[in-house]
Amino acid sequence: MTDADERAPVAERAAVAERAARAGGRVAHDRFRSDIAVESKGEGDVVTEADRAAQRTVIESIRESFPADAVVGEEGDEAKAVPDEGAAWVIDPIDGTHNYVRDIRVWGTAVAAVVDGEPVAACTVCPALGDVYTADGDGAYRNGDPIAVSDVDDPLRATVDPTLWWGFDVRDEYANACAAIVRRFGDMRRFGAAQVTLPTVAAGGLEGTISNLRANPWDSVGGVFTVRQAGGRVTDLEGNRWRHDSTGLVASNGALHDEVLAAAREIEELD
Structure with missing residues (x-):
């Protein structure tokens, strides 16, 4: 990775995170509520080919702009820990796979950009819900509109x-x-x-x-x-x-x- 890669503006990383999450989300959504095979990864943990295909798509999208960055991903042989130095991308192709395989719409494709162990941008696409959550250096958004935590104090x-x-x-x-x-x-x-x-x-x-x-x-x-x-x-x-x-x-x-x-x-x- 070059120093220039690490210094890429947060806005650029945020745009890539959203592009990659949307691409992976489309792959997962295309297979949602289909007759997809479900495999067990261990106690209470399941995976489908949709998870793997969505992760491949996310990585391909990231590599178009950041070919040398580290990738941390749930599936396959990708790294499983966030490095404390350098730039990395953290991917969950389908978070909520149990919901996904039960035809429940609460699941999402999540991508985060990290630099020196700290996130700088993120996107979670929830295609079956019609929501896209993004966060960058300026704030957080749902479907492009600014969001804020609740003010409930009781x-x-x-x-x-x-x-x-x-x-x-x-x-x-x-x-x-x-x-x-x-x-x-x-x-x-x-x-x-x-x-x-x-x-x-x-x-x-x-x-x-x-x-x-x-x-x-x-x-x-x-x-x-x-x-x-x-x-x-x-x-x-x-x-x-x-x-x-x-x-x-x-x-x-x-x-x-x-x-x-x-x-x-x-x-x-x-x-």
Whole structure:
């Protein structure tokens, strides 16, 4: 990679992220609600040829502009960790594959541009919902219109999502996450796709989302950046600024972050 590649303007990276996510999203949407074979990658994890085809398309689109950048992707042989130095792209071709294979429209194709370990641009395309979330150096947007986190500051008016997937060996933690939410907040949603959940926080549809787990970068980096650019706050379980290698993911509208963080900390403490 050249120094010029790393210094490419954020606006250029944002445009490429959106172009690539839209291209991958079209591939995935063309196969949605079709008779597509579903394979297991392990406990509770599934994949389809649509995931692989969409990722190939996303990478091809990125390579047109940034042929030497590192790529971090969920499928195949791509890197699985975000480098702390240099430029990289973080890809989830279909976040919410469980929804996808059950013909539920809540899924998205997510692409984030990262420089020296920090996201600088992101796009999540949700073709079946008709929404495109983008974030750049100036803000966050849905379908081109600026978005902002909600201003709700009363927990009893708030809705929070328990995000990521708890394995069968820690289902008590999944139950605790739900219990912590329903005890503290007005309502709960679970979308089953972190890269849709996080932009929904950014757009004010949720006041927060919590997990005690370490998120895969493709499930989180772009959405976290979108929340921050919309005025929200994202931390780990200790309340420190979230990074791609953090344990726990706590995103909120900011006004309720202490309450959302307290709920996340209860996940491993509730009886």
